[in-house]
Amino acid sequence: MADLQDMLDAHVRFELARWQGEALGATIVGEVDAAYRFLGTVTFAELLDPEAVAESAVAALCRLELDAAQLADVAVAAVDAARGYAQGSDATLADVVSHDRFTEVATAAIGLTGVRAEAIAQITTSEVYAKLMSHVLYQGIKNYLQSENPVAKKVPGAAALMRFGQNAVNAAAPKLEQGIDRQLTAFVASSVADTIKDSQAYLSRVLTPEVLGAVADEVWQTNSQQALTEVAGMVPPEQLEPLTRAAMAALLEARRTDVAEDAVRSMVTAYFATYGDVPVASMLTDAGLTAEAVAQLLAPAVAAALASPAAADYLAERIRARLGDFYASYAAAEPAG
Template sequence: MSELANELLELHVQHEMATLTPDNFLAWLSDETTPVLDALSHIPLNQLLSEEQLNQIIHDQVVSHPIPGAIAEIAGDAATFLFKSDPHLDSRLKDIMTAKQFQGFVSKILELETQRHQIIHQIIDLPVYRSLISNVVYKAITRYLYEDNMLSKHVPGVSSMLKMSRNVMNKAAPKISGAMEESVKTYISNNLSLFQQESKTYLMESLSSEDLESSIMDFWDEVEDKTLRELQEGMDSIDLSEFVVLGYEFWLEFRESDYFAHCYQSVVHFLYQRYGDEPLATLFEDLEITEETVIERAQRLAPQLLTTLSNSGLLEAVIRRRLASFYESDVFKHQLSA
């Protein structure tokens, strides 16, 4: 590069560095924001970026972009740090959500009556519910027979005699006692469908939305003053880290699913249906993107960022490399020699 080209490059670099001081940059941004936003506001969204291009960006950055394994480790360690911190442990549930907010969520969920009935049907049809109700009914029948029936309560000596008889049978004739218990279990098994149906009918007809809301809010009253230290008792940081890893592994598979693709593509399609042919001014207005918000964000970040880059020498090095390509170009040499 000629001596004159070097001198011009140096002057140009220093000019750009002077322009990129925090005060000068913010002044320049204030002058340029209005005309730039005004120009952009007249351009329709689909001319700036097509629906297909936005879908491809999401796919590249969210779906196919590799996620470092360290992300899960960092997230787990950060969660553990929060999990053990005193401000977290000493916070009460009502410091995080008010009773009014909680009740709002409960009320809205309870409005979904059809879904609530479906959940009741599905829960009661689960094998674990069949096992639960069988055990409860069995214990209730045997307890009634041996302890709580009217005869044993009101006739002196009957209760003791029944208990003694049961003990004698268990020792002397276990098969007889076992046969009786088996008979009770068989009766329960044969009537399980009836028990299940009665359970469904009772829950759907007897538990109104008001009853459920009252019960849930009673539960809230019991726990809202408890600290997170009390509520997370029995769960340690290892459990939390394992949940983070499970969430990370789930996301790796979920983001490649057809369902997730349908989700983001549907959202993008909706966005372009609403805003695609509209000038960007409409989107800016709905998202409250104004000249003031742009400048306010820049005032937060630019001074520290520009000062750090300048003091490190990185900013000048970037500017010098960028400008040098022009001063070394054949076009500049040709003009210089003309």
């Protein structure tokens, strides 16, 4: 029994040494290389069952019980930290997104003709847009009658005289202007439907890819040199927190719907249909995750994680627990004497 205990202690020291000092890098490189050699011999479909992956993804993304309040607190803290960084940064939006990338995204968005048509239709049929058009028509007609009609333009001082006369009339008959306003308002109300229809057709006609491209370029020229601190200042912290909490609540609610589950299943199915016959290592390598890159990422991260005595003690404890079961079973199987 003493020999088994000595063997267990030696085995634990051997395993633990592989994760310490200079041996750690060699261990990670060796394990990653071995994994990639294996993954180069199997495809996604051979390694994983699509239906099982889909159900696991649904369980993790859609059905896992999460503490909404805790997640909201974490999100608020993260967003607040990002805002704090932006406020103290002298970087500009151009330092975050290059002009080429912005143009690429804008060009792709401009190409969504169906979305553009639907957006124009929904905007121009909204109640807010109708009120805006009514206001513009009313003010335009009223201003024209007061100052831009032929009499006011051709007769010197006529515009001022008309305004003086209007003021005099208002003083003598205050209800007269109200009556005129009611008639003008009624005229605008009866005309606004046709005006909105015309404006919808006009927007659809003039918002060509060339025009939208020019608008996108103007947006870039106007905002690209804006400092992040200015952008952060647009949203006060007291408004950012409720916005973040509302967004998290909406996200957590959406993930529990049947639509979310069906979407996850569809994505997994589509992925396997496209890449199921591709060797896993080839897919990872083509994406830039070569064995060397993965090892270089893991080595410092694992070293940092095991640098604390508490983490090292935990690793030793888990190694001993895993190996101890084997040695205990071996000892129990030995015949007595």
